[in-house]
Amino acid sequence: MSGAFRIDRVVTSGVFELDGGTWDVDNNVWLVGDDDEVVVVDAAHDEKAITAAVGDRNVVGIVCTHGHNDHVTVAPQLGEHLHSPVLLHPADRELWELTHPGRRFWRAEDGERIAVAGTALEFIHTPGHSPGSICLHLPEAGALFTGDTLFAGGPGATGRSFSDFPTIISSIRDRLLVLPAGTRVHTGHGDGTSVGDESPHLDEWIARGH
Template structure:
């Protein structure tokens, strides 16, 4: 039986470059009734742990290291014993939030994570952040896009360590290469589909 996808929405504050914004984050719990991975441990480790229940957490995967996606990761790791995985190019952002606690392992482009017999492929998609990744499951027909792609277009690139031409390249070359009917589970807001975003991309600002 394939893994299932559970959504937990947590709320808190995103802080970068001296600014702060109240945000709601999508936390994705992927697995079965025995084991899961958690994608983007945001804001509230207690709420995430409650959603996980008695299941074993095999990894806490960070799509990128902006504080609103990783601020609950060490607490959740302490509760569950799970390793925190992050692409090394986002360590500069991670250290702004957790200077005294390093991630436990690195994510690499093309790496495969397996949970409940279901494979998730790591796609390095820089632009919103230098070490941003997406996780794609062909079996589930989903991609977890973090803040790389949203319903309506690319993630924000107006702050430090982000770049608009780079995110557009990541989306067009990596994500738009996925099947059009792939569901896109985003870091904030509603889910979408690759085909829908591809169709709307003609209106994007060209890099």
């Protein structure tokens, strides 16, 4: 890992649309890399804000944690302008097509890795919030990028189409809470948390059933 390695956050604002509803949202866009190259995690709302944060760095990939429109808003055009592939788990193709019909993406499969700045992010398939939700684990930095799968205070929403509460609980329990307690969780919206802060509350989430 490069000595100049860093994780930057860009917050963008826009609208989440699904099932006929619309919600104003602020999204976290994560830039993971060093002074020379970077991976963009989620391409939300504002292409100019993301490209400004990237600067003149080479973008190795634009990884979408899932296919909801607020996480893929500007993904195709950002990929074209930055000459970078857009990656998404294929189980979210139907959601992707709602926003970008006919546009291509590369497959982000469970267990695959994307190399950047002398290290690599591993894709962890965590369905529940959506069928193709993934998290990105960076062990060397003790970092986990969870999209809308895990937040400070519990799992992502499962009350809309393509989502399932027991599935997201299984994903969090079996794939995320087994990581080291000190792993820092960088979420798709709002403030971060850690695996250790969230793991004691699993039974509470199950009892709430939300």
